[in-house]
Amino acid sequence: MVDLQELLFFADTTLDIGAFRDYCPNGLQVEGRSEVQRLVSGVSACRDLIEQAVELEADAILVHHGYFWKGENGRITGIKRERIRRLLSADISLIAYHLPLDAHPALGNNAQLGQRLGFDVQGSFGGVGGPDLALMGGIDSLLTSSELGARIGERLGREPQHVGSGPETIRSVGWCSGAAQSYIEQAAALGLDAFISGEISEQTVHIAREAGIHYFAAGHHATERYGVQALGAALAENFALEHHFVDIDNPV
Numbered sequence: 159m160v161d162l163q164e165l166l167f168f169a170d171t172t173l174d175i176g177a178f179r180d181y182c183p184n185g186l187q188v189e190g191r192s193e194v195q196r197l198v199s200g201v202s203a204c205r206d207l208i209e210q211a212v213e214l215e216a217d218a219i220l221v222h223h224g225y226f227w228k229g230e231n232g233r234i235t236g237i238k239r240e241r242i243r244r245l246l247s248a249d250i251s252l253i254a255y256h257l258p259l260d261a262h263p264a265l266g267n268n269a270q271l272g273q274r275l276g277f278d279v280q281g282s283f284g285g286v287g288g289p290d291l292a293l294m295g296g297i298d299s300l301l302t303s304s305e306l307g308a309r310i311g312e313r314l315g316r317e318p319q320h321v322g323s324g325p326e327t328i329r330s331v332g333w334c335s336g337a338a339q340s341y342i343e344q345a346a347a348l349g350l351d352a353f354i355s356g357e358i359s360e361q362t363v364h365i366a367r368e369a370g371i372h373y374f375a376a377g378h379h380a381t382e383r384y385g386v387q388a389l390g391a392a393l394a395e396n397f398a399l400e401h402h403f404v405d406i407d408n409p410v
């Protein structure tokens with residue numbers, strides 16, 4: 159059992175949230191009960207995740223994608239009202255970490271994704287007015303594009319989409335979880351053989367072809383499942399909490 163504020167101070171500090179210019183508030187987004195014993199984590203604070211947290215009698219939910227995004231309609235109506243009503247009525251806190259959880263060198267989505275895919279980190283790029291988010295490095299074995307695609311599919315449990323072309327043997331890779339397809343040009347300018355992100359846009363295909371780089375869209379959800387799990391495990395260990403990761407299926 160830990161005091162909510164103590165848990166937040168630890169997580170906010172560990173992730174250095176003040177260093178980022180983000181599109182949403184990081185840390186506590188909806189306040190629930192003041193003590194936490196059971197923590198449920200998930201990628202996005204959708205209704206299904208909240209329902210599972212209620213069923214598991216969670217005290218707090220930890221996510222990568224929370225609420226209150228810059229530019230969205232701020233009114234608490236419709237779907238947003240339903241989600242927040244459910245949280246408040248169950249007295250469950252919503253804690254969200256976005257860019258700071260992409261970037262953390264050990265717990266972050268990109269550090270965790272690199273580990274899972276067998277990449278070693280040699281540098282970073284792609285900051286948005288704050289620390290870099292994307293990572294670059296080498297692979298633990300030389301792979302062709304189809305072998306790399308197969309490895310991504312196997313290790314993330316979702317088939318990636320491969321576009322563009324580059325060297326037959328891939329020696330250097332860049333990667334950034336989520337909707338970071340626009341970093342492909344920076345990856346190409348750095349001379350990387352391949353770039354991996356979550357989503358893909360129509361224009362990504364042309365840029366990959368013209369820049370001569372392999373691009374893999376590995377899934378926004380699939381690439382962002384690992385940061386919350388690592389952070390949840392770190393919080394569980396530090397404060398002797400119960401932590402359950404709940405994976406709500408999302409094909410995108």
Ligand SMILES: [Zn+2]
Binds near residue numbers: 222223335378382
């Ligand atoms: Zn995301």
